[in-house]
Amino acid sequence: MEIIKEVNAYTPVIPKKKYSPVKEFFKNWKKQKMAFGASIFILLLIIIAIIGPYIAPYDPYEPDYNTTLQGPSNEHWAGTDEYGRDIFSRLLVGARISLGVSFLAVFLGAAGGILLGLMSGYFGGWLDRLIMRGSDVMFAFPDLLLAIAIVAILGPGLTNVVIAVSVFSIPSFARLVRGSTLEGKETVFVEAAKSMGASHRRIMFKHIFPETLGSLIVFITMRIGTAILAASSLSFLGLGASPETPDWGAMLSLGRDYLGTASHVVMMPGLAIFLTVLAFNLVGDGLRDVLDPKTKNE
Amino acid sequence: MIPILFIVSILIFFFTHLIPGDPARLVAGKDATLEEVNIIRAELGLDKPIWDQYITYMSNLFQGDLGTSLKTGLPVSEMFADRFMPSIYLTFMSMGWALVLGLLIGTLSAVFKNKWPDYLGMVTAVSGISMPGFWLGLILIQIFSVQLGWFPTGGAESWKSYILPSLTLGAGIMSMLARFTRSSLLETLRADFIRTGRAKGLKESVVIPKHALRNSLIPVVTIAGLQFGFLLGGSVVVETVFSFPGMGRLLIDSIAFRDYPVIQAELLLFSIEFILVNLIVDIMYSMLNPKIRYVS
DSSP states (O other), rough: HHHHHHHHSSSSSOOSOOOOHHHHHHHHHOOOHHHHHHHHHHHHHHHHHHHHHHHSSSSSSOTTTTTTOOOSSSSSOOOOOOOHHHHHHHHHHHHHHHHHHHHHHHHHHHHHHHHHHHHHHHHHHHHHHHHHHHHHHTTTHHHHHHHHHHHHHOOOOOOHHHHHHHHHHHHHHHHHHHHHHHHHHHHHHHHHHHHHTTHHIIIIIIIHHHHHHHHHHHHHHHHHHHHHHHHHHHHHHSSSSOOTTOOOHHHHHHHGGGGTTTHHHHHHHHHHHHHHHHHHHHHHHHHHHHOOOGGGTO | HHHHHHHHHHHHHHHTTSSOOOOHHHHHOOTTOHHHHHHHHHTTTTTTTTTHHHHHHHHHTTTOOOOBOOOTTTHHHHHHHHHHHHHHHHHHHHHHHHHHHHHEEEEHHHHTSSSSSHHHHHHHHHHHHOOOHHHHHHHHIIIIIIISSSSSSSSSSSSHHHHHHHHHHHHHHHHHHHHHHHHHHHHTTTHHHHHHHTTTOOOHHIIIIIIIIHHHHHHHHHHHHHHHHHHHHHHHHHHHHOOSSSSHHHHHHHHTOOOOOHHHHHHHHHHHHHHHHHHHHHHHHHOHHHHHHHHH
């Protein structure tokens, strides 16, 4: 009895405040000044992508041949293009296309990659070998080249750009998730779940998958930047959005011919792509430091 | 490597045959009769089963015959001959810029950690990764070709034509290498052997390049090799921006015409190049890291 009393006397006082991982995350997130700023920029972009078409001051498709290739002014903040269309309005409407295409492509690529990676790491054996050799074959093509090849086969267009970008994202996600699954499979809580008779699906999705979430979120953020660059490159090459679409890459491609006379036609959409990708990369960097500190120096 | 190349060749062959459009019709022209189209189809061997076509293609490939372009009627190998070397020069020059500038910026950032050279270096690096190659290329053309007139806007006539495209192509990798060099060097600088070196009175000019940088190069070399693929993909975009007569632009032109013998030969060549570079990276990795050499 005496001993127990003594132990209790030295037991540290547990604070009443409950630990909240979300609060902890935001506390650390605010310390990452660059990433914090970039995340606000992305939030604004997402809002623009949603309401862009409603707040655009001009019709982004309507040509006005009296105002062709005008530089930035009070009437046209980002100037006008070769058809006299307001570039600022086209950028606002284009945000939905650029973000939509890359979000969807990364989401599909991640979904495919996570499923393959989980199965590959969890079941091992011939399935693992098959999936990994498959990803080796896909890794034999550089990312953008694979996307170009896929669009060449399927034909140009935004839907095919989404397919192409998501296909080239699959093997990287599969590798990442497989690695974490191999680690997670050996943990005690997975062993406990197994011994309690949990199904494979439950163990994979309820126990192992949440463990990979930290590095996955970081990777997804980084991949969105890559996807925006890839999709706009495809549009620039004439393999993505059709020329009249206010897609940022397609706008830049059309404006090339006027580089010497009206450089704003190229500069504005280029700046939009650059700032968006920069923001996603900064947020990715910041998230890595907060969520996945072990890979900070890799 | 061989089995992967074999599967890659099958995939490329079958998928390029899925490209919509009838190649025989393309060669024959719009006004050709069905009979003429069928004769051309038989001449091209397209009337045979696809497996047969693949076996013929591979046996020709091993004899150095890459097929005939549907657009120009020239052997594909002949079309590659003029374009292969300019693209190789461009790729290596880009990698050269990327390595020199990347290592320099990364080293300066690590040595002057949390001082202005570090901030400047890392802002350059993160901007370089985020910048679309085609946009950077157009900006460089606008400044150095249109306004200053220092370099030509396109082509590959002289060494000057290579400067802007190679800088554009190398920018992304330069930035990545700068970041990796910085973090790798920072880690090495914390190692015991660096402290020992400094303690025995070695100058910083010896410690940094000879002791620290050399030991930080392993991850940097791996990244440089892995990023080689980025150069191959990026070259397609950069060659289009600079109207550079290389392999990348040929690919885009061939896709526009559905010239599938050229497309499949190019894709195969690109993947062989990529796989070979990864092999060389593996070998270099073991040369730089004696631990791996001894184990194996």
